[in-house]
Amino acid sequence: MRLCTLALASLCMAGPARADIPPLSEVAISTATALRDEHSTAGVAYGLVESLTTEVGPRMAGTEADVRAVAWARAKFEALGFDSVRVEPFSFPYWRRGHERGEVLSPFPQPLAVTALGGSEGTGDTPLEGEIVAFDSLAELQAAEPGAVEGKIVFITQRTQRFKDGRGYGLSVIGRSSGATEASKRGAVGLIIRSISTNSDRFPHTGMMRYAPDVKPIPAAAVSNPDADLLINMLGRGEPVRIRLDIDAETRGEAVSYNVIGDIVGRERPDEVVVIGGHLDSWDLGTGALDDGAGVGITMAAGAAILKQEQRPRRSVRVIAWGNEEQGLIGARAYAEAHAGQMSKHVLGAESDFGAGRVYALRAGVDARYWPVLEQIAAVLAPLGIAFEREGGGPGPDVIPLVQRGMPWAQLAQDGSDYFDYHHTANDTLDKIDSEALDQQAAAYAVLAFLAAEAEADFGRVPAQ
Known part of the structure; x- marks a missing residue:
């Protein structure tokens, strides 16, 4: 994990609220409320992290374990029923x-x-x-x-x-x-x-x-x-x-790894996507449970909960298990370059990469005219103990290369009080994770991703960095 911020003042563009931006529908709010309350995510994220840390373990980019992690992620996306699963390669110094x-x-x-x-x-x-x-x-x-x-x-x-x-x-x-x-x-x-x-x-x-x-x-x-x-x-x-x-x-030669991508195809605007995810690689000292097996499990579980709904959201929801975040956002930069021509269709992005603490705030970098839609999303999240904050925060590390190309971002801010006790050490292991805390986070990501994908309007663009 790399904790990064951008010039937030330039990301959250000023401007009056627009009356012509349609609010979220009652049906969308009702579906999101069910996603929050029906406990369809219970235990799913923890089970995924347990599987990843037990069956793969530490997975530093370029190693044999990294190869196994990519295969693991692809198999899990398929088993969870994602509509489309693929890998996208990139290279880097090993x-x-x-x-x-x-x-x-x-x-x-x-x-x-x-x-x-x-x-x-x-x-x-x-x-x-x-x-x-x-x-x-x-x-x-x-x-x-x-x-x-x-x-x-x-x-x-x-x-x-x-x-x-x-x-x-x-x-x-x-x-x-x-x-x-x-x-x-x-x-x-x-x-x-x-x-x-x-x-x-x-x-x-x-x-x-x-x-x-x-x-x-x-x-x-x-x-x-x-x-x-x-x-x-x-x-x-x-x-x-x-x-x-x-x-x-x-440092010896070049290695290849992959971003692993699972899509939930939108019913009306499948070419427009809401991106969530975590990074699949880890350092080699621990088992990468907190950094970032938790983020992969949380966002996969959120996607799985959306898949259980009767109807797909209006736009596609894309869950990405990012490759080689630890050595410089290598997979994210490769994705941003490969999809540069479609970046205007990336409506919103959020990443879980700050351990396993509960989410306590929703923040965003969107065109300020779209704050009323964020307020509606925040109202659904509030019973999970999540406040709405109009200032502060920043995109997750792997989201940054996309934000630099104009994609709006959201942050589900986690309590990281003890995160740097374990970060990048042999002590980053599964026993540090509470399953119920992961359930809260997975429910929050399911609500955010579903409502952002279901909204009639998008969230504008942010200035190029």
């Missing part, structure tokens, strides 16, 4: 993780819990040894005196703050994504960061990073929060702290 070990050499030798960051170079045949130099943030590293890190290993110590909406992640993740580039520019030989994490477990958190094209790649890894604290305590003794990193990792 990054491989091998062994990874870390330890303090002096002044107080002991092991470290470390994991390589995605995209990192390895340390080669000889482990990397060096003195660490600590910085509170990437900005502090960028302001360092010339020569301050020459030949040393940079250590970024910034903590990730806990928030319901996860905004602490966006404040600290730049150290992960750009830290190695900034350290290498200044002559450092390696980078370690405090995990982008809100917990105190001894699980290091991985995640994607990239090198600028004009810098020498250096090994980059994360240490768990307790290990970061340990290193800070050692530095507080006033002696140099030397560590060893032994990382086997490399």
